[in-house]
Amino acid sequence: MSQDAKFLLSLYRTMLLIRQFEERVKFLFLEGSMPGTIHQYQGQEAVATGVCAALNAGDVITSTHRPHGHAIARGVGVEPMMHELFGKVTGCCHGKGGSMHIGDLEKGMVPAIAIVGGNVPIATGIALAFKMRKEKRVAVSFMGDGAINEGAFHEAVNMGAIWSLPVVYVIENNLYSASTPIAQTVKLKHLSDRSAGYGIPGVTVDGNDVLAVFEAAKTAVARARAGEGPTLLECVTYRITGHSRRDPCHYQPEAERKQALLKEPIGRFAKHLMAAGIAGQTALDGIRREVDAEIEASVKSAMAAADPKPEDALNDVFA
Amino acid sequence: MERKTIAEALRDGLREEMTRDERVFCIGEDIAIPGGWGGAFTVTLGLEKEFPERMINTPISEAGLFGAALGAAMMGMHPVADVQYGDFLLCAMDQIVDQIAKMRYMSGGRIKVPITMRAPVGATGRGAQHAQNLESIFFSVPGIKIVCPATAYDAKGLLKAAIRDENPVLIFEHKLLYGSKGARAESGAVDASSEIPEQDYIVPIGKGVVRREGTDVTVIGTLMMMHRALQAAEQLAGEGISVEVIDPRSLVPFDWELVEASVRKTGRAVVVEEGPRRGGVGAEIAAELAERVSDYLTAPVKRVASPDIPVPFSPPMEDFYRPDAARIVEAVRKIVS
Ligand SMILES: Cc1ncc(C[n+]2csc(CCOP(=O)(O)OP(=O)(O)O)c2C)c(N)n1
Ligand SMILES: [Mg+2]
Numbered sequence: 001m002s003q004d005a006k007f008l009l010s011l012y013r014t015m016l017l018i019r020q021f022e023e024r025v026k027f028l029f030l031e032g033s034m035p036g037t038i039h040q041y042q043g044q045e046a047v048a049t050g051v052c053a054a055l056n057a058g059d060v061i062t063s064t065h066r067p068h069g070h071a072i073a074r075g076v077g078v079e080p081m082m083h084e085l086f087g088k089v090t091g092c093c094h095g096k097g098g099s100m101h102i103g104d105l106e107k108g109m110v111p112a113i114a115i116v117g118g119n120v121p122i123a124t125g126i127a128l129a130f131k132m133r134k135e136k137r138v139a140v141s142f143m144g145d146g147a148i149n150e151g152a153f154h155e156a157v158n159m160g161a162i163w164s165l166p167v168v169y170v171i172e173n174n175l176y177s178a179s180t181p182i183a184q185t186v187k188l189k190h191l192s193d194r195s196a197g198y199g200i201p202g203v204t205v206d207g208n209d210v211l212a213v214f215e216a217a218k219t220a221v222a223r224a225r226a227g228e229g230p231t232l233l234e235c236v237t238y239r240i241t242g243h244s245r246r247d248p249c250h251y252q253p254e255a256e257r258k259q260a261l262l263k264e265p266i267g268r269f270a271k272h273l274m275a276a277g278i279a280g281q282t283a284l285d286g287i288r289r290e291v292d293a294e295i296e297a298s299v300k301s302a303m304a305a306a307d308p309k310p311e312d313a314l315n316d317v318f319a
Numbered sequence: 320m321e322r323k324t325i326a327e328a329l330r331d332g333l334r335e336e337m338t339r340d341e342r343v344f345c346i347g348e349d350i351a352i353p354g355g356w357g358g359a360f361t362v363t364l365g366l367e368k369e370f371p372e373r374m375i376n377t378p379i380s381e382a383g384l385f386g387a388a389l390g391a392a393m394m395g396m397h398p399v400a401d402v403q404y405g406d407f408l409l410c411a412m413d414q415i416v417d418q419i420a421k422m423r424y425m426s427g428g429r430i431k432v433p434i435t436m437r438a439p440v441g442a443t444g445r446g447a448q449h450a451q452n453l454e455s456i457f458f459s460v461p462g463i464k465i466v467c468p469a470t471a472y473d474a475k476g477l478l479k480a481a482i483r484d485e486n487p488v489l490i491f492e493h494k495l496l497y498g499s500k501g502a503r504a505e506s507g508a509v510d511a512s513s514e515i516p517e518q519d520y521i522v523p524i525g526k527g528v529v530r531r532e533g534t535d536v537t538v539i540g541t542l543m544m545m546h547r548a549l550q551a552a553e554q555l556a557g558e559g560i561s562v563e564v565i566d567p568r569s570l571v572p573f574d575w576e577l578v579e580a581s582v583r584k585t586g587r588a589v590v591v592e593e594g595p596r597r598g599g600v601g602a603e604i605a606a607e608l609a610e611r612v613s614d615y616l617t618a619p620v621k622r623v624a625s626p627d628i629p630v631p632f633s634p635p636m637e638d639f640y641r642p643d644a645a646r647i648v649e650a651v652r653k654i655v656s
Binding site: 035100101115116146149151177179186245251308309310312314 | 354380381626629631632638639
C-alpha cells in the first residue's frame with residue numbers, strides 16, 4: 001500500500017473511531033451506566049481529524065464542551081478517555097474532569113474548557129510561549145460558531161494577530177450554538193470574514209470533507225510554524241446528534257437534518273476511498289471491526305476499573 | 320391552587336409580570352427558540368410565542384447581555400437577564416459587579432437599575448465549570464440583592480418581587496430543584512413543587528421563614544441545603560433532638576430578626592451552604608451571630624459547607640464534596656449533647 005493510501009485510511013480510521021466511540025458512549029449514557037452529561041461530535045468528525053492530521057507531536061490543541069472528537073484525533077487514547085467518562089481514577093483526568101474537561105497535555109491537548117470562548121485566549125498564550133522560546137510548535141484552538149460572539153474570542157484573536165503568533169483558530173460552524181440557529185447570532189455569510197477585522201487570513205472550507213479540512217489546516221499550520229502568524233479557519237459542518245444528553249433537536253428543521261445526513265463526512269469519505277480504488281468494502285469493514293474492538297475493550301476495562309476514593313477530591317488543588 | 324414545579328412557577332411568574340408591565344422583558348441564551356428548551360432548564364419554554372417582542376434571544380455573549388440589560392434598565396425597562404449556568408456569571412463579572420452594582424451609587428442615587436438576574440447553581444455531575452455555588456462571591460458585593468428560593472411558591476413570589484424591585488436582584492436557582500421535565504430532567508432531583516395560589520402574590524425580599532419549629536438547635540440553609548436540613552431534622556427528631564429549620568430565602572438583605580429570635584430560643588446554630596467553606600455565606604452568618612447573640616449561645620456556631628476545592632466530576636468525589644443530611648446531622652450532634 002502506498003504512503004498516500006495509508007494516510008487516507010488512517011484518516012478514515014480516526015473518523016470512524018470518533019463516530020463509533022460517540023455512538024457507544026451515547027448508548028452507555030442513555031442506558032444509565034455512564035454518569036454526567038455529554039456533548040457529542042457525530043457529524044463533525046472530519047474537522048478534528050483533518051486538522052489534527054496536520055499537526056506535529058509537539059503541537060498543542062485547546063478544546064470545548066464538545067471535546068471527544070478532538071481528543072481522539074489528537075491521540076489522547078480511547079481507553080483513558082472512556083475511563084474518564086466513567087469517572088474512574090484511571091481516566092485521563094483521574095475522574096476530576098469528566099466529559100467536558102477531557103484531555104492530556106502530554107499528548108498535546110489541554111483539558112477541554114467548557115466555558116464557551118474560554119479556550120481561545122489560552123491557545124493564544126500557548127502560542128506566545130512557543131514564540132518567546134523560539135520553538136517551532138503550533139497551537140490550535142477549536143471552537144464552535146457560538147464562541148466567536150464572546151469577548152474572549154475577540155481579545156484572543158487580536159493578540160494572536162498583532163504578535164504574529166503560531167496559532168490557528170478553527171471555527172467549527174455546525175450552524176447552531178446550542179439550540180440557536182446561526183442566522184440569529186451573526187450577520188456574516190462566512191464566519192472567516194471576521195479575519196479581516198484582525199488583519200489575518202480567513203479561510204472557509206467544507207468541514208465535512210476531511211481532505212479539504214486537512215489541506216486548509218496544513219497551509220495554516222505551515223504559515224504559523226513559519227512565523228507568519230495566525231489563520232482563522234472556518235469549517236462548515238453539522239451536528240447530527242443532540243446538543244447534549246437527550247436533546248431531541250426539534251429546533252433543527254427536518255429537511256435540513258435529512259440533507260445533513262446525506263453529507264455526513266464518514267460515508268462520504270468511504271465512497272471516495274472506494275471510488276478511488278484505495279479500499280473496498282471488505283477493507284473498510286475490517287477497520288470498523290478493529291475500531292469497535294478497541295472501543296469495547298475500553299468499555300470493559302473502564303467498567304472494571306476502580307472508582308476514585310471520595311477523599312481524593314481533596315487532592316490536586318495546588319501543585 | 321395548583322401544584323407547580325419551580326420551573327413552571329418561574330415561567331408563570333415571568334408571564335404574569337410581562338403581562339402586567341410592558342417594561343418587563345427577558346434576555347438570555349437559548350431562551351426563545353421554537354423547538355428549543357426554554358433556556359437550559361425549561362423556565363422560559365413557550366414564552367416566545369406569547370411575547371415575541373420581549374423574549375430577546377442573544378448570542379453567547381454574557382458580558383454583552385448583562386451590559387445591555389443595564390443599559391435598558393437605566394432607560395426604564397425591567398429586564399430579566401439569565402445565564403444557563405451560574406458559572407457563566409463570571410464571564411459578565413465586569414458588567415455585574417463594576418457596572419450594575421455601582422451605577423446607582425456612582426450617580427449619587429439619581430439612577431435606578433431595576434434588573435433581575437437569574438442563575439442556576441448546584442453540583443450535578445457536570446464537572447467543575449457547570450457546578451459552582453457562587454452565592455458567597457456576590458454576597459460580598461455591595462449593591463446587589465440576592466435571593467435563593469427553595470420552593471416553587473417562593474420562586475414565583477421572589478421572582479415577582481425582584482422584577483418589581485427598583486434595584487439589581489440576583490436570583491440563585493438550584494438545578495436539582497427546578498423539576499424540569501422531559502429531555503431536561505435532572506437525575507438526583509428533589510421535589511420542590513408547591514401549591515400556587517391563583518391570585519397575584521409576592522414573597523418580600525429580605526424575609527425568611529421557619530420551615531420547621533424546634534427548640535434545641537437552629538439550622539439555617541437555602542436552596543438544596545434547606546431540603547437537606549429538613550431531612551436531617553426529621554432524622555434527629557428520632558434521636559430526641561428538636562431542630563428548628565430556617566430558610567432565610569434572601570441573603571441580601573438578610574432576615575436577622577428571624578434568625579436571631581430563633582437562636583435566642585435554641586441557643587445553638589448550624590449554618591449550612593453548598594458552596595465552599597472559606598469566606599462563605601456561612602462564615603458571615605456565624606460571625607454575625609457571634610456578635611449579635613453571643614449571650615444566648617450555649618455552644619459554638621457550626622458551619623457545614625463544601626471543602627475548599629473545585630467541584631470534582633466523578634460521582635464518589637462529588638458526593639464527598641456536596642453537604643448532605645448526614646453531615647448536617649453530624650454537625651448538630653457535635654453541639655447538642
Ligand atoms: C460562557 C458560556 N456560556 C454558555 C454556555 C452554555 N453552552 C454550552 S454549549 C453552548 C453552545 C455552544 O455553541 P457553539 O460554540 O456553536 O458550539 P457547539 O455546541 O455547536 O459545538 C452553550 C450556549 C457555556 N458553556 N459557556
Ligand atoms: Mg455550533
